[in-house]
Amino acid sequence: MIRAEAIEFTYPNGFRALQGLDFHIKAGEFVALIGENGAGKTTLLKLLGGLLKPTAGRLLVGGLDTARVRAVELARRVGFLFQNPDHQLFLPTVREELAFGPKNLGLKGQALEERVAEAAAAVGLTPYLEVNPRQLSKGQRQRVALASILAMEPEVLVLDEPTTGQDYREALEIMTIVQKLHRQGHTVLCVTHDMEMVARFADRALVLGAGELLLDGPLATVFAREDILAATGLLPPQAVQLARPYWEAGLLPGVLTVEELYEAIITALRGEKDARQVLPA
Amino acid sequence: MPARSFLHELNPLTKIAWSLAVITVAFVFQQPLPLLGLWASVLAVALAGKVLKEILPAIRGLLIFAAIFILFQIFLIQEGNTVFTLLPGSGFGRVTDVGLTACTMLALRMLAMTSTIPVLLATTPPKDMIVAFVEKLRVPYVYALMLVTSLRFIPTLQEELGLIIQAQRARACDLESRNIFRRLRAIVPLALPLLLMSVQRARTMAISMETRGFGAGPRTSLRTSTFQTLDLGVIAGCLFLTAALVIIALR
Structure with missing residues (x-):
């Protein structure tokens, strides 16, 4: 690719x-x-x-x-999401903001509406379609920016x-x-x-x-x-750092996340997968 | 300011006095040669202050401007003897000796007058300029700050605009369309984010200034603006030279 x-x-x-x-x-x-x-x-x-x-x-x-x-x-x-969503948001509603990209690609009418609806649904912004993007939180604005890219498929x-x-x-x-x-x-x-x-x-x-x-x-x-x-x-992530000496000593398998580390420790301690149920959470 | 020289040591107002002296002299002379000399003197001052290299891009810009200026004016002056015509025999694009002299004179006058500004800016920290204006000329601090801040933000805004252009191009916004109406319409997705971000930036700046006690009372500066012997000498020299040159020119 x-x-x-x-x-x-x-x-x-x-x-x-x-x-x-x-x-x-x-x-x-x-x-x-x-x-x-x-x-x-x-x-x-x-x-x-x-x-x-x-x-x-x-x-x-x-x-x-x-x-x-x-x-x-x-x-x-290539859909490019910039660090700061404020560099691209300029239209009065989320709906128009999402339609801007596909419109530039020549989409109209029903097809355009569908793209906007799909993109909004993908990022969970459907209830906010008529809201001004500037009134949303930073995280929501980032999602508007992401959806505006997704709408171009x-x-x-x-x-x-x-x-x-x-x-x-x-x-x-x-x-x-x-x-x-x-x-x-x-x-x-x-x-x-x-x-x-x-x-x-x-x-x-x-x-x-x-x-x-x-x-x-x-x-x-x-x-x-x-x-x-x-x-x-x-x-490296803390879970990786923490598990590393044990992994090198052959006590634990390689892990990446806290969840994987937890799983590995439980398995190592009890030698069985269902040990989680008997150990306190 | 990395390059320290006598120009950097001078009070900003002394440099402004020099700039005004150059402007005065530029207006009293009517021939190209003395004006060329005047311009050369400005560049010589820049060289002595070790900023000639730094201001060359600005000088180049001014030269282009002067060239355009000549190009627009030269065909409009019809008095005097013909030096050459663009289309021989048709009388179109006639350039006369009078026109040539007048245009060269005007272009050199403009160059001499405007070349002092980059020299001034290259040798003066904006902060010193504010202090000099506020303490010696009694300009209210807020106005001096507004002026300097707006100059300071030009590069920041340019950088921001660059990012906005890229962000909108990534959304297939056609900014290079041949169609003039489309091109004009393409300004909106650029101008609006820039405007909104500037307003936001101004607000943030106002708050951050207030949290640091801006406008809380009478303001003092760490370094005060002073006139030294060198400043007085330069100002006296400028005055004397200007007076002498005005007398010579008008006699």
Whole structure:
């Protein structure tokens, strides 16, 4: 679905944000893009959305060369959710806001109405269709922005820190929606600083540091390389850190989330899966 | 301000006095050559203050502006002898010697006058400018702050606009349409978020200033604005030179 061939990007001011990345993301993957601030995560996302063009190398999305296709064309395939929803919300009601993208793609009448209704339902905003987006909470506005992208029915969802500035419940809600979309077949690429969210939702992680791809692989492999993660200012999730010595000693299997750790401990203690019932919660 | 020089040491008002002196001299001379000299003197001051390289982009912009200015004016002056015509024999696009001199004079005058502004801005921290205005010229602090803050926010707004453009392009908003009406309509999805965010930013800023005691009472500055011997010397020099040049020009 997404293929990067030695892509580089240098900003007009001379800053080399990306220095030769190679990777391949298959259709239907859920990939987390992690790394410290300034590592090039947002730049990479913008290249995917065709908002910036690589200064060297090739970036293909669904067979389209992002350097050749106009951003408007690419918008059909790649849905880009920005960090701050306020950069895009400008219409008086949620309904009109959701209709803006598909309208730009040429949809009208019944088809347009259906798209809007579907997108609103997908993020749980159906009761808010006639409300002014500016009156909603930050988390709700982020969901409006996400729905406005969904209404364009892109195959790839590119999310730039979709959970910033939201409380745990709101963040979990939006990530659950993203997970649901992923299960429906969307390819997801998500930038986040929240390792717990990565562990809980992604299948694979790309680790960026100073414009280079430091790690690329399944979460368990990536989180095992604490040395490389530390180089770009990252720590594995607490559950992984906690379980690591026991895993190395062969006492516990590899775990990613608190739930998995709990399951593993119970099993290890009682040697049977149903032990949870006899132990106090 | 990384590059320290005598220009950086001067009181902002001294630099404004110099700027006014240059403007006065630029108006009394009517020939291109002295005006060229005047412009050269402004650039020489920038060089001495080690900011010439820094202000070159601004100077380049002013040069483009001057060129456009000449282009618009030069064909309108019909007096004097023909130097050349754009379409020979037709009389269309006639350029005369009088027109050429007048346009060069006007362009150089504009250049000399406006080139002092980037020099002033490059050598003066905005904060010093506020203090000088408030303490020496008795400008109310709020007005001085408004002026400097609005200048300060231009790059921030540009950055914000860049993000908004990208966000709307990602929603298939066609900003490069050939159709002029469509293009005008495409301003709305850009202008509205920018406006709304600016209002919000202004509110946040007002609150954050109030929480830090803005407007709580008489205001004092950490560094006060002072005139040193150098300032007095420069102002006296500017006055003397301006007077001398005015007398020479008008005689």
